[in-house]
Each structure stands twice: as C-alpha cells, then as structure tokens.
Amino acid sequence: MRAEREWIYYDPMFESDMYHPYLYRYAPWSGLRRFAYDFVRWYQPERIVELGSHYGCSTFAFLQAIRDGSLNTEFFAVDTWAGDDFTVYDHKEDVIGLFRKVLKRSFFEQNVHMYCGRFERMCRRFADASVDILHIDGSHWYHDVKRDYEMWLPKMKPDGVILFHDVGEDLFCGQELGSRTFWMELCRVRKGTAILPFSGGLGLVFMDPGMCGQFRRKARISRYQKNINLDDMVTKARIRQVSYQLQQAEAYIRDLQGQVRIKEEHLQRYAADTKAKDRYISKLEKRLEEYRHDRVISDRSGV
Numbered sequence: 001m002r003a004e005r006e007w008i009y010y011d012p013m014f015e016s017d018m019y020h021p022y023l024y025r026y027a028p029w030s031g032l033r034r035f036a037y038d039f040v041r042w043y044q045p046e047r048i049v050e051l052g053s054h055y056g057c058s059t060f061a062f063l064q065a066i067r068d069g070s071l072n073t074e075f076f077a078v079d080t081w082a083g084d085d086f087t088v089y090d091h092k093e094d095v096i097g098l099f100r101k102v103l104k105r106s107f108f109e110q111n112v113h114m115y116c117g118r119f120e121r122m123c124r125r126f127a128d129a130s131v132d133i134l135h136i137d138g139s140h141w142y143h144d145v146k147r148d149y150e151m152w153l154p155k156m157k158p159d160g161v162i163l164f165h166d167v168g169e170d171l172f173c174g175q176e177l178g179s180r181t182f183w184m185e186l187c188r189v190r191k192g193t194a195i196l197p198f199s200g201g202l203g204l205v206f207m208d209p210g211m212c213g214q215f216r217r218k219a220r221i222s223r224y225q226k227n228i229n230l231d232d233m234v235t236k237a238r239i240r241q242v243s244y245q246l247q248q249a250e251a252y253i254r255d256l257q258g259q260v261r262i263k264e265e266h267l268q269r270y271a272a273d274t275k276a277k278d279r280y281i282s283k284l285e286k287r288l289e290e291y292r293h294d295r296v297i298s299d300r301s302g303v
C-alpha cells in the first residue's frame with residue numbers, strides 16, 4: 001500500500017478557462033474538477049490514462065494538478081475526437097482543435113500524449129500493470145463501458161484506481177445510463193469502491209481496497225458537493241453581471257442606431273435641399289445667358 005498522505009483541499013485556478021471558457025458551461029464534468037485536482041495531488045500517480053477526453057474538461061483538470069504539484073506524471077488522452085451517441089449534440093464546434101489549442105498554450109511542457117484512435121486499439125500499446133489512474137469516460141452504453149473496463153483492467157497497477165464518469169442516478173432520455181447499470185453491477189462484486197454522487201456521478205474503484213479505506217478516512221466528499229453549490233453561486237452572479245452589461249451594451253447600440261437614423265434623415269434633407277438649389281442655380285444661369293444674348297442683339301441693332 002502507498003504511504004499515508006494528508007488530503008489537502010486546494011483552491012486551484014483552471015488555466016484552461018482562459019482559452020476555452022465554454023468548458024465550464026458545456027461539460028457535466030466541470031463539477032468534479034476540484035476533486036480530480038485534489039485527488040491527483042494526493043495520489044501522485046506516475047501514469048494516468050483517460051479514455052474519452054472530448055473538449056478536455058477532465059483532462060485539463062488532471063493536467064493542472066500535475067503541473068501545480070510539479071508531479072512527474074505521464075498523461076495519455078485517448079479519443080477519436082469524433083464523438084459518440086452521447087455527445088452528438090455537443091459536436092457543433094472544432095472539438096479537437098479547441099483541445100489542441102489549450103494543450104499547446106497551457107500544458108506544452110508537460111508529459112502529455114494525445115492518442116487519436118479507438119480505445120480498443122490503443123490498449124495494446126500499454127504494458128500490463130503500468131497504469132496508476134484510468135479514467136473511463138467514453139460511450140455510456142452498458143456494453144461499451146463493460147468492454148472498456150474489462151479490456152483495460154489488466155493494465156492497472158495493483159494499487160491503481162479506475163474512475164468512471166456518469167455512474168450517478170441521472171437519467172438519459174428517461175432511462176438509466178449503461179454506465180450506471182454497469183457501475184451498480186461492479187459495486188456488488190468488488191470491494192474498495194466509492195462514489196461522488198453529483199455532476200453525473202464519479203465512481204472510484206481502488207484495485208487495493210485498503211487504499212479505498214485510506215481515501216475514505218482522508219477526503220470528505222460532501223465538501224466537493226458544497227463547492228459546486230458555491231461555484232454555481234459565483235457562476236450565476238457572473239452570468240447576471242454579464243447579462244446586465246449585455247443589456248446596457250444593447251441599449252447603447254439602440255441609441256447609436258437612433259442617432260445614425262436621425263443623421264441619415266438630415267443628410268437626405270440636405271441632399272434634397274442641395275438638389276433644389278442646384279436646379280435653381282441652373283435656372284438662374286440659363287436666365288443670365290438669355291439676358292446676355294438679348295443684350296448683344298439690342299447692342300447690335302442699336303435699340
């Protein structure tokens with residue numbers, strides 16, 4: 001078993017938010033970032049493999065912890081970045097492009113590998129008993145989660161931990177998610193499991209149940225739930241502030257548009273006035289021409 005370490009509740013800044021502010025809004029994973037951060041710093045893994053990175057909400061939380069803790073952790077992000085049945089509605093943007101952008105800007109110095117391919121194929125590249133933390137967050141169909149787990153299980157170190165996302169009670173289209181069904185099955189046959197029942201639900205399976213006991217004694221999961229509520233308040237306050245600024249900006253734009261309209265009316269009036277004056281000038285010039293003509297004739301005839 002690993003040496004006992006104190007669990008610390010950090011207050012991290014997630015740098016990815018600077019380049020990719022939508023991560024927080026889009027990803028159901030966002031409520032688990034603080035936990036993932038503290039967990040990595042507590043566990044100090046040598047190797048993390050993530051099956052399903054998508055926009056990178058979870059990835060960048062892990063990487064932030066690795067960097068802030070100056071850990072010597074190798075990180076593998078595995079994904080096709082093509083999406084699956086559960087992310088179809090989220091695939092409106094350049095997902096892989098945004099992922100690469102954050103990786104390049106914030107974590108380029110870290111030991112990160114992007115494996116663009118299917119989990120099944122990438123699994124062969126890893127030696128048995130070589131992974132400390134495995135995060136399973138791919139397709140949530142029951143058979144896919146089961147396959148990912150069974151295929152990758154031999155890759156885990158004897159004191160490794162597998163994290164499963166979306167194992168909570170939330171329903172998808174009125175149905176229990178396959179990831180939840182599989183998780184419940186797993187909990188019946190394995191010792192050393194724990195769950196964070198919010199933000200979709202994050203399940204932990206400790207290969208060494210003794211470590212799970214250590215984890216339960218050290219970390220207070222309810223504290224993370226409270227943090228989410230706090231985060232929600234902060235986010236809501238920020239949204240309120242931004243929407244107020246937006247309303248003001250819209251009112252200002254309406255005002256400017258009104259001013260432009262008035263100026264255009266003036267310009268039209270000036271243009272019409274100028275045209276009328278031009279017409280009058282040419283009339284006068286014509287008349288002047290006629291006077292000159294008449295005078296020449298009268299001069300010649302001596303009238």
Ligand SMILES: C[S@@+](CC[C@H](N)C(=O)[O-])C[C@H]1O[C@@H](n2cnc3c(N)ncnc32)[C@H](O)[C@@H]1O
Pocket residue numbers: 027028029051052053054055056057058059078079080081082083084086087117118119120137138139
């Ligand atoms: C739920 S998303 C991952 C979410 C991410 N962990 C986060 O924090 O936002 C699932 C991802 O798994 C990928 N995926 C699903 N099945 C896969 C497979 N068999 N091989 C490779 N990628 C897969 C999809 O492309 C998708 O991007």
